[in-house]
Amino acid sequence: MAENLRESPVIRAEHLKKYFPTDKEFLRKSSRVLKAVDDVSLSIEKGEIMGIVGESGCGKSTLGRVLLNLTPATDGKLFFQGDDITGLNPRAMKPYRPRMQMIFQNPFASFNPKQRIARALWEVGRVHGMSADAARARIGELMDMVHLPLEMLERSPAELSGGQLQRLAIARALVLNPDFIVADEPVSALDVSVQAQILNLIMELRARLHMTMLFISHEMTVVEHICDRVAVMYLGRIVETGPTEALFSNLMHPYAQALVSAIPRADPDEVKARIVLEGDIPSAIDLPAGCRFSSRCPRCTEECLRSEPELVDTGHGHLVACHHI
């Protein structure tokens, strides 16, 4: 049962794992596993935006889906507002569903092209038992919050721009006033001027509604701008995490440092030490023994090849998983 509700984080994960079986290969007896999420622990407090950042394939989206129990974890524990929801089947998840929502990267794919916007928003409320009047009032309120005119409800998705649709996707996620939102790369498909509009909207709504959000992105600058805390993932694991300011003012993990140094900065006068990582991201199927970053790490030593580093607290909640800290 719930512990003291006031103190429970909105979402808490302990040693979460998500493994996928891979296709059986020729001449191989057993199929191997792909470790998409491999021992991730995190918790997000009410009103907090937690950022997950890393390159493609590092397990960000899978983590988001596992946290919402949209796909069952292979191992680990999951708590939502203090309730243990580990392994709950869709039926048992039903009471929790309206309290968790998701926003996706591609706003054009998030809406049924044959349906008017009003219908798409309306359905969310009705399915979860809102009265027609309440749904109508709520939608009106939300259109105001995302700064779109009510007339837009009568349009179909094809008539709207990516930025407008992403605002509407946010409005739809808010219809039921959820306690937790996973936003999976919500600004990655947008032009920079539109991206700025959506980031401003998220910051505004957070201040107003005290939303709790997992914000997934592959862009360090975006995550740094809007998140309270950030976790950097590499091949299924968090390699560095901490409060945003503390983390970015003192990045310690060699991967996190390389990731930041690889961002082309829109400032020709910025002097920076470029750390160029050699080679490609290895697959999450055949992980190297020892540290999973060892194959690309400029600071790799023998110890790194032998044992996998644990996340260690360097103070003030800034955790790093590297032997050379």
Next chain:
Amino acid sequence: MAHDRTNAAPGALLEIRDLKVDLMTVRGIVYALDGVNLTVGAGEIHGVVGESGCGKSMTAKSILRLHDPRRCRTTGEILFEGRDLNRLSRREMEKVRGKRISMIFQDPMVSLNPLICVGEQIAETIRQHEGCSKGVSRQRTLQLLSQVGIMPPEKRYGQYPFELSGGLQQRVMIAIAIACNPALLIADEPTTALDVTIQAQVLELLKRLSGEMAMSILLITHNFGIVAEVCDRVSVMYAGRVVETADARTIFRNPCHPYTRGLIDSIPRPGARGEALHTIPGAPPQLYDRSDACPYMARCPHAAGVCDARPEAVEVEPGHIVSCHIAACHCVKGGMLHG
């Protein structure tokens, strides 16, 4: 004034003059390019930036005449190595394509043949253009593979595209593109689909090749960071026109066009966490009609009565050209470009 000069300006490799492209679509005519002026210097990396739909890819494809001529109307001049590409016969154009000017795209898999190993695809290109023997083309391919950092070349030669990562596939495309020592490489968002650490590698490669081969690159991107890091000069496009051109440093230190400023200001900066970002209201116009007004007027914070007329290109300081009535008054340091 009629330009019948077919030589580009001194030091220029490519000079696009008043390029207009109208597309016939089911929904009507799209005035996709509306008088593009753009000059790429010899050996220069020239960036083209702007929001999606502003005409960057259209400009690139027009240079190589990759459009379906039945569905588009093109006017203007594309001066390259002493000739106007728009006036070349199809056969003459074939000789320019891939040999003097080559192009790479965002998604390498669109251009790579999935059924042929990558080494053979490069060798085939070399044989086609240079008519050399199998042995010679193989040697040259191995050399190219190592030049673009695909190691070890002997092992990679026989691999198929699907066996390579996105970053390596893009390197294969680059190898094919530079096989005949082109004078100009057009790269349309070459790193947009890549992860940032791989993007950094590919950008380094392009920069190195441009230097080694004295090859100009027209680098299309929506990322101002890339402009700052690899470009010598840059043209900012909006609604099918180039609205500002300058040195890459100048565009950041003294952006004059309100659109350029708006774009640069909307980029999140480190150290400003939680601050409201600058935004540009509205969206780029649909290009279904051609208007005389400044195309940015509807979104521009400085728009005034004069903006109802099309702004001329003005050189506000040497090499820095802006098409904006207001910027022309406030940023002018040099003289006017067109009288």
